[in-house]
Every structure is written in structure tokens, then in C-alpha cells.
Amino acid sequence: MSRRLSRPSSAASHRSSGSSAHDSEFKVECKAAYLSVYDDLKDVISSEYDLSAVLQQSGRNPTRKILAKYWTDETDYLTFDDFVNICRREHATTTDDLMKAFRKIDINGDGYISLDELFRMLTTRGEKMTRDEVQCMIDEVDENRDGKLDYGERILYYSEFCNMLMSTTDECKKMSMKMMEKKERKKKRPSNTPRRGDDENIHGSRTSLRSNASVKPPTMKTDSQLSVRSSRVSRADGQGPSHSLRSVGRTGSKSSLISIDDMPRPSPRVKKDKVRTPVGSRSAKVSEPSNLRDWTHTSSKGCFFIDADEGGQIISHQYTLDLADDTNVFITMQPNRIGDAGFTDDGPVDTAIYVLREGSSSNKIVTFTEQRDSKGRYCVRCDLSAGRYKLVPFTTGCRLYERSAGRETKEVKLIKQDKEDKIVLSKTFKKALEDIFDMADLDGNGLLSREDFNWYNIRTSGEEVADDEWDVVEGNIELERGEITKTGFIHLNQMEAEDNDGDTDDLWVTLTSMGFNKSLVLNQACPFKLDVYTEDCRDASLEVMGLEAQAVMLEDAVCETVTAKGEVSKVKGMKDLSVYTYIGDARATVVVENQSYSKIRIQLDCSRSKNVVSNQRDLNYTLTVPSNTTVVGHHLIPRDEKAEWIVRCQESILR
Incomplete structure (x- = not known):
């Protein structure tokens, strides 16, 4: 049920709009913003x-406090109205807001922004930068080369700076209007109308982790201090980040530089338990595009394997x-049922795809x-600019892991004599x-190419197929x-069995490499299917x-996605340690960030959680975190997907 909002009175409405034309x-503008994220005004906000x-x-930058006012524990969804x-009720960002935010960098109040102050903000909050990247930013605007940014004497520049950010917000609104007009034209267009070349390309920007929208205005973060995001501002050519203070707000720049929030993040220790409804009964699902049959479709199968030779780690196909x-x-992406593989009594093996943009260095x-979605597929919809991407399964x-030898059953016979x-x-x-063939x-x-x-x-022998070996295949089968x-x-x-005179050792190497146990149950692998649909690109x-x-x-x-999207808490007595x-929707992850100069041992106790299973096998898990590193502590998924699940994690330092 939606937690509906009361409509403003006519007087309040008049005050907010000023006139019927303004209203x-x-x-x-509201419609354009909504349709830049959703396909239809009937779609609901589900999180x-x-x-x-x-x-x-x-053009609004909601703080965590503002979001909590409209999205409570009782809210299932919100409508366009x-x-x-x-x-x-919530005003758009103003230049004064941005000026106030930028002044917060001057931590000691001396009227200057030093490299150390800027470095501290850019490397400890939000999307982190290196010291060299921060230095490059200062060098570009530090005309007297004293290593400081003097906003007292350079107030004109910072006014211009904020104006540039505001122009970025205006550009974002214009882009939303174009996207809305494009979607409305597509709805009116007959099915036999050519799809390409009838409107301008408006998908030029890269997608942010923080939104399915392709273009974003300045964003309020949920930190108690200022976070500057220039390290992740995409260049207009799509070739990588731009670390220029002066470049923000220019034509083609569609990301923000500054984000603030005066409200501190709440600690998980004082928050309510994280309760999740059954995965199969969520009130709102990701829906596939209504015109998906008109999109270009390409797909591939693949497989996760437990690699015993590498300590039981998971390997998979890459794309x-x-x-x-x-x-x-x-x-x-979804598990592809082959025999019993990929499915347990509690549910399917969880699958995901990470999309990474290939660059010159990283x-x-x-x-x-x-x-x-409603079909059980893990999915994402976003805008991507032209170029090459890595798709990493x-x-x-939590459900696909190395089994102990004691769980093996009786070995079956592979061959017999007639x-x-x-x-x-x-x-x-x-x-x-037959399963291996599939x-x-x-x-x-239905065929195996070379x-x-x-x-x-x-996978089965560690060697590629040589030309002479393929000649044998072509000549004999x-x-x-x-x-x-x-x-x-x-x-x-x-x-092969005949050549080995009945010796099955090599045959078992093939079977175990492909994930079969001695009972020929496929329990050490999970086949999957990957589908990619593109709306405006015929050559994908x-x-x-x-x-x-x-x-x-x-x-x-x-780790990057968890630190960007998760809730953070400081470990008591450890100022440089964060959890x-x-x-x-169907997974929880706990990550530990150690910014100190020494390694630490931390215990992450999730044993008070309800209806969850962890990748660590033990919900009360201790890990060692080296200095200046961020590591995953727990992945958690619901043991029974048909029931609610609760996540509780208590951390403690081991001396």
C-alpha cells in the first residue's frame, strides 16, 4: 500500500507556483523528471x-532526513502524484546552497582551502580521489601557486563556480524534457515507422551508480560533511573522468561537483532491524520495457564453477x-536449469552482472x-554511451560453494561392457x-563450434584445441x-574411453572440472543465461x-558499490574504521573499510539475523583487514525466499 501524501491547500499551491502558468x-518539469527515469507516469517509485x-x-537534492520524511518503513511505493x-514541498537547489557547501571545505576557518583540507574531504568521503588528482584540481585554479584556494579574495570566481553548477542543473532539466518528448513521440509512432534517425541522440552521458538516470544534477550525500565528486565527473567524450574544477558546468558536463548533507548518517546500532519482504512478493518489480520486442537482442550462456585447484574460489565466463x-x-541474467544445477531446496543460486567501462588504464x-523482475531474472536498465564494456558475472x-568430501555419495559407474x-x-x-554439451x-x-x-x-584440460586435434575431431565424429x-x-x-582401455580417470577429470560429483550430480557449477537488449544500437x-x-x-x-549505496557506521573507538x-532486492553485503596504518581483526556477528545464509558458512565471522584497504565481510541472502528476512550485524574489534 502506498503511503499517500496529503495534497497542499489551494493557498499553498498558489504560493508555490505563483501563477497558473507557472504551475x-x-x-x-515534474513529468519530464519522472519520465527520465520511468517509461510511464503509471510506473511507481519502488524504493x-x-x-x-x-x-x-x-533539480532537488534530498538529504537523508528529507527522504525519511517521505519514505518510511510503511511505504511500499509512491505514485507520480x-x-x-x-x-x-521541497525547493530546488539554489546558488546559496552551493556556496554554503563549498565553504564547508574550509575546516579551520582561515579563509583558505588548502590541499590537505581538500584532500581530506575528497579521499575520505563520497567517491574517493588520489592525492595527485586533488593536486591537479588545485593547480588548475591556483594562479599564484601558493597551494591554497582563497575564496575570500576570489569570491567572484566561486560565485561563477556556483553559477556553472546551477547551469548544469538547468541542462539536466532540458535533457529530461528531451527524453520525455522522445518517449511521447515513440508512443504515438506507428509500429511500421522507421526507428532510427527520427530524433536526435540524447544518450550521450554515462550512467552513475547512484541512479538509473543518465544525467544527474548536484546531489546531496548522506554524510555530515561536504563531499566533492569531481573525480567521477564524466568527460563529454566518454573516455574517462575529468578532474578539472573549471570544466564543471561547461557544455557536455552532466555530473555534479559538490554534494552536501548536514544530517549525519544513522548508526545501524540504533536503527530498526532491516526487514525484507519475500523476494517473490515485492509490491513493485523492475519491469521490462513495453516495446522490448523492437529492441536488438543478443545473448549468451555461461557458467559459474567452483575451482578446487584455486582454493574453492568461483570462476566464470567473462564478456x-x-x-x-x-x-x-x-x-x-538468471540461472539456467540443467539437471539440478543452480537450484536448491531454498531457491536458485543468486546471479548478477557488473558493467564496467573499458578504459586505457582501468x-x-x-x-x-x-x-x-516478475520472472525471477536479475536485471538492470540504463543508458550506455557508445564504446566497449566488460560484463562480469x-x-x-551463499548457495554455490565447495562441498566437503564427507558429503559425497557412492561413485557411479561410467562405463560397462556389452x-x-x-x-x-x-x-x-x-x-x-548431454548436460555438459548444453x-x-x-x-x-544446439551445436558446438570450435x-x-x-x-x-x-576448462577440462587447461589447454586450447590445436589445429591437428580439431582435424581429428572433424575426421572422426x-x-x-x-x-x-x-x-x-x-x-x-x-x-576416449576405448583408447584408455576402460580406465576412467581422465573421464572423471572431465566430469569434476565441469562441476559433477561422484554421483554425477551437478552441484559445483551453476549455468546461467545472459541477455542484452539495446534500444537504439543495431550493432551490439x-x-x-x-x-x-x-x-x-x-x-x-x-566494495565500491557497497560504500556508495550502503549505510555506514563508525566502529566504536576506531575513527579510521568504517562498516x-x-x-x-535479494542480497545484503557488509564491507569493512580500514583507513588506518595498521591491520585490524574484526568480528562481524550476523547470527542474530533471521532467515539468512552467508557466503562465509558461519554467520559469526572474523576477518583480518590490512591497512588502507576495503574488504567484503559477509554476503547474505534469504535462506527461504518465500519468507521475510532480517539483517542484523554487530561488529567488534579483536585485540
Whole structure:
């Protein structure tokens, strides 16, 4: 049930609008802001995070206190009318707000902003920068080279600075209007009308982690002090961040530089328990675009594996996505049922995709799938600019983990001898080979190409398929259009069994590498399906790049998203130690950030949580955090997805 907002009186409405014409303009701006995030005014705001995003699109910068006023524990969703009423009550950001924010950097009140003061703010709050990046920012505007920014003598510059930020907000509103007009034209356009070239491209900016909207005005953060975000301002050419103070507000800049919030973050110790409704019964779901059948679709299968040779860590296929044009993108991922793989009595293995923008020196995280739709798919919808992206699959390991040897059951027979003493494969083994074939068939065409067979060979033997080996395949087994059929694949394993005179050791290497136990149950792997839909890009290319350990690719990305979106609390007596807790649609993550110069041991006790399972196997887990690092402590998901789940985490330092 929506917590409805009372409508303002006619007098209050008159005061807020000033005139009927002004009120009409106000409603149009609200509509444009809403449609920059949602497809339809009938769509509902389903989370506090989404409420913040759509308010930002309207030029407002809600503090945590303001959000809490309109999104309480009893709120399930808010409608467009609710949103309009909120906009009436909360004024848009002003130049005075921004000037007040910038002056907060001058911590000691001496009238100067030093490198140390700016560095402290930019490296401890919000989206962190390096000291060199901060120095570059100061150097650009520090004309007398004294290493300080004097806002007392340079008040004109900072007035101009705030004006530039306000112009960025105006540009954001204009962009929202264009997006609204585009969506309305598409609704009116007949189905046989050409889709490309009928309106200008307005998807030029990169998506922020903090919103599904592609363009964002200055944002109020939930910190008690100022947070400056220039390290993450996207360049207009989409090639990387710009660390220039002077560049903010220029044409093409669509991110904010400053964000403030005078309200401190509440500590989890004094907040109510985090209660989540059953995943399958959320009041509002991520919905796929209504015209999705008109979008370009590309897909691939893949698999998570438990790699016993690497200490039981999870590895998976990795992908690159090449976009020739700026486009709206809808990405879904879900377990692909093959036998019993990927599903337990409590529910499916959780899956996610992290989208990283490929750069010259590093990969910048753009977004990730954090909600599930009515079909159970993990999905995300966002705008992406043209270029190359890495798509990195992720699972918490809460339901997919290495089993102990004591849980293995009786070993089944792989081969037997017929009446003529010929070696034949057992029925159970053939069924397992059929499952392996389906796992290796990444494009889902019912055949194994050389590329499919190559990654299968790498997984099972550690070597690529040489030309002479492929010649043997082509000369001895059944092919169709130059690719291996399922019958041919089973025959290939029959040949291997015959060559080894009945010795099954090599056959078991294949089976265990692909995730089967001795009972031929696929319990150490989770096949999945990845679908990418692009609205305005006909030349989208999704390519499999091989198998990699997810920890190598995702540790920093997971920590970045949790520190950006989660609630933070300081550990008592440890000023340089913070614990972040992020709770999404079907996953909670606890991250520890150690900014001190020494390693610490911290105990994260989640044993008082209800209906949860952790990737650590023990809800009361102790970890060591090296100095100046951020690490994941717990991933938590509901044990029973049909019931409510509660997250409680108590931290304590071990001396």
C-alpha cells in the first residue's frame, strides 16, 4: 500500500507556483523528471533509492532526513502524484546552497582551502580521489601557486563556480524534457515507422551508480560533511573522468561537483532491524520495457564453477559488449536449469552482472543488476554511451560453494561392457555428457563450434584445441555445418574411453572440472543465461572472453558499490574504521573499510539475523583487514525466499 501524501491547500499551491502558468510549467518539469527515469507516469517509485534519483532529476537534492520524511518503513511505493506533491514541498537547489557547501571545505576557518583540507574531504568521503588528482584540481585554479584556494579574495570566481553548477542543473532539466518528448513521440509512432534517425541522440552521458538516470544534477550525500565528486565527473567524450574544477558546468558536463548533507548518517546500532519482504512478493518489480520486442537482442550462456585447484574460489565466463551507438540498455541474467544445477531446496543460486567501462588504464564501474523482475531474472536498465564494456558475472557463493568430501555419495559407474566385451558408456554418464554439451553450447544453437569446444577443452584440460586435434575431431565424429552435434560429442567421449582401455580417470577429470560429483550430480557449477537488449544500437556485439576468477575482477567493484549505496557506521573507538551495510532486492553485503596504518581483526556477528545464509558458512565471522584497504565481510541472502528476512550485524574489534 502506498503511503499517500496529503495534497497542499489551494493557498499553498498558489504560493508555490505563483501563477497558473507557472504551475503548468512546474508540472511539465515534474513529468519530464519522472519520465527520465520511468517509461510511464503509471510506473511507481519502488524504493527510497529511486525516490532520491527522480528528485535529483527535478533539480532537488534530498538529504537523508528529507527522504525519511517521505519514505518510511510503511511505504511500499509512491505514485507520480505523490512525487509532484513532494516537489511542491521541497525547493530546488539554489546558488546559496552551493556556496554554503563549498565553504564547508574550509575546516579551520582561515579563509583558505588548502590541499590537505581538500584532500581530506575528497579521499575520505563520497567517491574517493588520489592525492595527485586533488593536486591537479588545485593547480588548475591556483594562479599564484601558493597551494591554497582563497575564496575570500576570489569570491567572484566561486560565485561563477556556483553559477556553472546551477547551469548544469538547468541542462539536466532540458535533457529530461528531451527524453520525455522522445518517449511521447515513440508512443504515438506507428509500429511500421522507421526507428532510427527520427530524433536526435540524447544518450550521450554515462550512467552513475547512484541512479538509473543518465544525467544527474548536484546531489546531496548522506554524510555530515561536504563531499566533492569531481573525480567521477564524466568527460563529454566518454573516455574517462575529468578532474578539472573549471570544466564543471561547461557544455557536455552532466555530473555534479559538490554534494552536501548536514544530517549525519544513522548508526545501524540504533536503527530498526532491516526487514525484507519475500523476494517473490515485492509490491513493485523492475519491469521490462513495453516495446522490448523492437529492441536488438543478443545473448549468451555461461557458467559459474567452483575451482578446487584455486582454493574453492568461483570462476566464470567473462564478456565484452561493444556498442556502436549510444543506447538505452536492458540486461537480464538468471540461472539456467540443467539437471539440478543452480537450484536448491531454498531457491536458485543468486546471479548478477557488473558493467564496467573499458578504459586505457582501468575499468570504471557503471552499474550492476541489483533487482529481480516478475520472472525471477536479475536485471538492470540504463543508458550506455557508445564504446566497449566488460560484463562480469557475479554470485555471492551463499548457495554455490565447495562441498566437503564427507558429503559425497557412492561413485557411479561410467562405463560397462556389452555382451561382445565392447566398452560402452553407462546411461547415467551419457545423461551427464548431454548436460555438459548444453553447458558448452554458449550460443544455444544446439551445436558446438570450435570456439565452444575450445573453452570446454580449456576448462577440462587447461589447454586450447590445436589445429591437428580439431582435424581429428572433424575426421572422426558427426558434424553439422562444421560444428559438433550432441551425438558426435558423446561419441568423442566413447572414443576416449576405448583408447584408455576402460580406465576412467581422465573421464572423471572431465566430469569434476565441469562441476559433477561422484554421483554425477551437478552441484559445483551453476549455468546461467545472459541477455542484452539495446534500444537504439543495431550493432551490439556480445563476445565471450574466457574464464576468470570473479574475485580478481570484482572485489573492488563490489566494495565500491557497497560504500556508495550502503549505510555506514563508525566502529566504536576506531575513527579510521568504517562498516558499510548494503541491502538490495535479494542480497545484503557488509564491507569493512580500514583507513588506518595498521591491520585490524574484526568480528562481524550476523547470527542474530533471521532467515539468512552467508557466503562465509558461519554467520559469526572474523576477518583480518590490512591497512588502507576495503574488504567484503559477509554476503547474505534469504535462506527461504518465500519468507521475510532480517539483517542484523554487530561488529567488534579483536585485540
